[in-house]
C-alpha cells in the first residue's frame with residue numbers, strides 16, 4: 001500500500017524531517033465485467049480486455065494464464081474467477097517503485113513532466129502542487145511550455161490555486177531549457193523543496209521536439225539532479241500509448257507514468273502493456289479536473305476496481 | 310510492427326497467385342491478419358467484428374472467385390469497405406443559406422478543440438468567409454486566452470465577453486454570439502466549448518443547451534487520433550447528447566494509426582470532415598478516407614500504390630495510347646504525360662523503402678532517376694506545342710533554344726529526342742504483336758532513366774497470342790506498362 005511519508009531537510013536544522021502528506025485513494029474504477037463470470041466465459045474475457053485497451057498480446061496472455069491458473073486452483077465460480085484475475089493483474093502491476101521519488105533528502109527535488117499534446121500535464125502539475133503545498137512544502141512551478149498559446153497563463157492559474165511559486169519565461173517563445181534552468185535556480189535560491197517543470201505537449205514522432213526534452217534535462221542537471229520524469233498518458237489512449245512510452249523513455253529517461261482522465265469511461269488498459277514492455281511504473285492517476293482530483297496509483301485498488309461486480 | 314500486415318498479406322497473396330484460386334481457408338487466414346491489424350490500430354472490437362464479417366461475405370462471393378486476380382480483389386474489398394465506412398467521398402462543410410453559418414465544436418478534454426477552432430477560422434478566412442471565434446470554454450484555465458491568441462494569429466475576430474476559469478455562463482455567451490455575429494456581418498460562427506466526458510451528465514446538458522440556443526448547422530465532434538477502444542462509448546454519448554453532424558480527427562501528424570476514426574464513423578454514421586495535422590494554424594486539411602483506410606490497415610501505401618497504379622495505367626488511357634501508337638500519333642506530349650504519371654509513383658520511393666512486401670516495386674522505382682526525369686520534363690516543357698506534336702521539326706537552332714530554356718545542354722536534348730524516337734518505335738512494334746526488345750523496356754526507361762544501364766539480359770521471350778480476348782487485352786496492357794508478361798511467372802510490378 002502507498003505510504004505518504006516523505007523526507008526533507010528540516011527548516012531550521014540541517015537534519016531530515018519526516019513530513020506527512022495527505023492521503024489520496026484510488027476509487028471509482030469502472031468494472032470490466034458487470035456480468036457473471038464462469039469457466040465458460042473466460043474466453044469472452046479476451047474480448048473484454050481488448051475493449052479495455054489491453055491490446056492484442058496482453059489480452060491473449062492474460063486469458064491463457066487465467067485459464068491455467070483457474071484450472072490449477074479449481075476456481076470455477078464467479079467470485080473465485082474474479083479473485084484469480086485480480087491477483088494476476090496485481091502481480092504484473094504491483095511495483096516496489098510506484099511511489100514518488102521523494103526520499104533522497106537532496107533538495108530541491110526536481111520533477112519534469114512530459115507527454116503528448118493534451119494529455120493532462122499542466123493539470124497534473126497543478127494538482128501535485130496543491131497537494132505538496134498542503135503538506136507544507138515549498139513548491140516552484142516552471143512554465144517551460146513556451147510554445148502553446150496561453151500555456152504559461154494556464155500554469156500561472158494553477159500556481160495561484162495551488163499557492164506555489166512560479167517561474168515564467170521572460171519572453172514568449174523563450175528556450176524551454178533556459179526556463180527549466182531558471183526554475184531550478186529559483187528553487188535553490190529560495191530554499192524550496194521541489195521544482196516541477198511543465199513542458200509543451202509533443203508527439204513522440206517529432207524528433208526535434210523530442211531532442212528538446214533531452215536538452216531541458218541536461219540544463220537542469222547542471223545544477224541539480226532530476227528525481228522524476230513523469231510521462232503523462234491520457235487513459236483514453238489506445239495502443240499508441242506503447243509508442244509514446246517507448247519514445248519518451250528513450251529521450252527523457254521516464255521514471256514514472258501518470259494516467260489521467262480515469263473519471264471517464266476509458267479503462268486505461270494500455271498501461272498494463274506499457275508496464276510489462278517498458279518496465280515503467282504508474283505512479284499517479286488523474287480522476288477529474290478539480291485540484292484534488294488525483295490519487296496515487298495502487299495496483300491492488302486498480303485491479304479490484306476492474307474486476308469488481 | 311510497421312509493415313507487418315503488408316508483408317504477411319503479400320506473402321499470402323504471393324502463394325495464392327501461383328494457384329490462382331482462393332479457398333475459404335485462405336480467406337479466413339487473411340481475415341485473421343486483418344482483424345489483428347485493425348485491433349492494433351485501435352478500431353473498436355465490435356466494429357472490427359462487423360467489418361470482418363461483411364468482408365468475409367464479399368470475399369467468398371463471385372466478385373472474388375471470378376476476378377482475374379482474386380488476391381488483389383480481396384485487398385480491394387477491404388479497402389473499399391473501409392473507405393465506405395469512413396464516409397466515401399469527403400464531404401464539404403454545410404453552409405447556412407442565411408448566414409451566419411454556426412459551427413459548434415464538441416469533444417473530450419484535450420482532444421484539440423481550441424487549436425482546431427483557430428485552424429478552421431483561418432481556413433474559412435481563406436475561403437473568403439468572415440469567421441467569428443466564440444469562447445465558450447469557460448472551464449479550463451485560460452482557454453479563453455488561448456482562443457484569443459489564436460484568433461489574433463489567424464487574423465479573425467473573437468467573441469470572448471467572459472474571462473473563463475470557472476467564471477461566466479457558456480450557454481449565455483453562445484446565445485449572445487449569434488446576435489453579435491449578425492450585427493457585425495460575420496458569415497460563420499465557430500463555437501469552442503469546454504472538453505467534457507461522455508458520462509458527465511451536467512456538462513453534457515450544458516452542451517445540449519448551447520446547441521439549442523444556437524441551432525448550429527454543424528456540430529463537429531473533435532477526436533484525437535490516439536483514441537482507443539473508448540471511442541465507441543464516447544461517440545455514442547456525444548451523438549445521443551448533442552447530435553453530431555461530422556467528425557474532425559486531430560493529431561494526425563503523430564504515429565497513431567487512427568482506428569478510432571473507423572469506430573466513430575460507424576457508430577454515428579457521419580463523415581469525417583477534416584484532419585488536423587500539426588500545431589501550426591495552417592496544419593489543417595480536408596479528410597481523405599482513402600488515405601485513412603491505408604493508414605488504419607498499416608498497409609503503408611500498398612493500397613495507394615495499387616490505386617495509383619490503376620489510375621496511372623488505367624485501361625482507358627492504355628487503350629488511347631495503344632490507338633495513338635497504332636496511328637503513329639504518339640507525341641512528345643504523350644511521352645511527357647506518361648512520364649509525369651510515372652513520377653507521381655516515383656515520389657513514393659521512400660515509402661516503399663519501409664515496406665518489405667513491396668520489394669519488386671521498389672526495385673523498379675529505384676531504376677529511375679528522378680533528376681533525369683526533372684531534366685526531361687524541363688526539356689519537353691520548353692518546347693512549343695508544334696515541336697511536341699512533331700518532333701521532326703526540331704532542327705539545330707530549335708534544339709539550342711530548348712536547351713537554353715530548360716537549363717540543359719543540346720546533348721541532353723538530343724538524347725531525349727532519340728530516346729523518345731526509340732520508345733515510339735518500340736511501342737509501335739509492340740502494338741503490332743511484340744518483339745524481343747520489349748523485355749528490355751521497362752517503365753524506368755520510358756520515363757527517361759539511362760537505358761544502357763538497364764539493358765535487358767537479352768532473354769528472348771515469345772509473346773503468347775492468346776485466343777481469349779480478355780486475356781489478350783491484359784497481355785497487351787502488361788506490355789505497354791513494361792511489366793513482364795503475366796503468364797511468365799516473373800511477378801507483376803505491384804507485387805500482389
Ligand SMILES: Nc1nc2c(ncn2[C@@H]2O[C@H](COP(=O)(O)OP(=O)(O)OP(=O)(O)O)[C@@H](O)[C@H]2O)c(=O)[nH]1
Nearest residue numbers: 117118119120121122123201261286287288418419
Ligand atoms: N476529466 C478529466 N479531465 C482532465 C484530467 N486531467 C486533465 N484534464 C483535462 O484535459 C484537458 C487538457 O489538460 P492539460 O493539463 O491542459 O493538458 P496538457 O498535457 O498540459 O496539454 P498541452 O500542454 O496542451 O499539451 C484540460 O481540459 C483538463 O482539464 C482528468 O484527470 N480528468
Ligand SMILES: [Mg+2]
Nearest residue numbers: 121122145151
Ligand atoms: Mg500544458
